[in-house]
Amino acid sequence: MVEIPLGTKIYDLETDEMIGEMINHEQKILVAKGGFHGLGNTRFKSSINRAPRKTTPGSPGEVREIGLEMSVMADIGLLGMPNAGKSSLIRQISSARPKVADYPFTTLHPSLGVVSYYDEHIVMADIPGLIEDASEGVGLGFEFLKHLARTKALLHILDVMPADGSDPIDNFLIIENELAKYDQDLANKPRLLAINKMDLLPADERDKITAKIVKAIKYKGEVFYISALNGLGCKDLIAGMFKLTKANEEA
Ligand SMILES: Nc1nc2c(ncn2[C@@H]2O[C@H](COP(=O)(O)OP(=O)(O)OP(=O)(O)O)[C@@H](O)[C@H]2O)c(=O)[nH]1
Ligand SMILES: [Mg+2]
Incomplete structure (x- = not known):
């Protein structure tokens, strides 16, 4: 045995x-x-x-x-570019302590965090960041995309102000495109979008900047505005994740 x-x-x-x-x-x-x-x-x-x-x-x-x-068994899988703040979010909303650092590819292996909401729990999977052509094996992404196969839903973390000066709109489209190229079933999974690092934007410009992004990416689902660093918007996001995974369980 x-x-x-x-x-x-x-x-x-x-x-x-x-x-x-x-x-x-x-x-x-x-x-x-x-x-x-x-x-x-x-x-x-x-x-x-x-x-x-x-x-x-x-x-x-x-x-x-x-x-x-x-492959890891999780309810929700995190998607996003390197440095988007995926591991920071897991640290903020679960008791897991994945490494966080200000350089890309900090996360090298998938890890799990348990998120609690009242008496219920969901498991989130943190995977290494994806980059363009990840579905063809560039970067670390490809090997880890398979870990998302068993999740019920995906949470895309989008950095509103990437340190490398890249455009959040392009970044969103690159990740979604890689997912669709890799596996259509994965791309069809229920999705949540969290725009992260809101604390970096001046309060009076937040609405304008994020509205422009959401419009440009033609995103139809619910969007959460968060800061994985200071916890802003994370409660609503947790509620949204539970709503989504529960809705799928009942379906
Ligand atoms: N200001 C600010 N910085 C953040 C926020 N979330 C994450 N960061 C910073 O962004 C950097 C990357 O964060 P990580 O959580 O390691 O990002 P990741 O998506 O897990 O990155 P990889 O594992 O490399 O793919 C770190 O320096 C974090 O402190 C946020 O909400 N606000
Ligand atoms: Mg990480």
């Missing part, structure tokens, strides 16, 4: 067929049948032969080469 983490898919390496997927705690999946045990001499004992010499050998077990692929 081999213990594997939740979220692991098991493949037959020869046929590429999926054998099973570990989605429940303590689930058991049979990947290769053991052989039949041999019979020892006591099995052949009888009234006329009290010390039989006969035994039968066991048969060999099935041999199979398998591949294991793990």
Whole structure:
């Protein structure tokens, strides 16, 4: 028996067929049948032969080469450019403590955070930032996009004032485009948009700047205006995330 983490898919390496997927705690999946045990001499004992010499050998077990692929199991997956503030948001709204720094590709591995709202919890996945052509393997993104496959919804974090001087409108479209190129099912997942780093904008310009962005990207869903640094708007965002994941559960 081999213990594997939740979220692991098991493949037959020869046929590429999926054998099973570990989605429940303590689930058991049979990947290769053991052989039949041999019979020892006591099995052949009888009234006329009290010390039989006969035994039968066991048969060999099935041999199979398998591949294991793990993807994180989360309700909501974070999407966004490097430095957008994904890990900062997880730190702000959950007790997880992923590393945050002012350079791109701080996050190198997916990690999870549990977000609570009244008595309920949802799990959020932080993945490394995506860049243009991530779906073709540029940057770190590609390997991690698959981790979003099992999420119920995606939360796109958009930096309103990127330190590299890039345009938030372009950045939004690049990420959405990479997602669609990578996997249409992923691109069709329910989406939330959080425009982050609102604290960097002068209060009297916030509405004007964000309205321009939302209009240019033709975003139809609900938009949250947040600061992952000081918590601004994060309560509303949490409520929005619960509303979305619950609505999907009931559907
Ligand atoms: N002013 C301000 N800075 C922020 C905010 N959110 C994040 N930052 C800063 O932006 C930088 C990047 O934040 P991270 O949380 O590491 O960004 P990330 O999206 O996880 O980045 P990668 O893991 O590299 O993809 C850090 O210097 C943060 O302190 C915010 O709301 N306001
Ligand atoms: Mg990060």
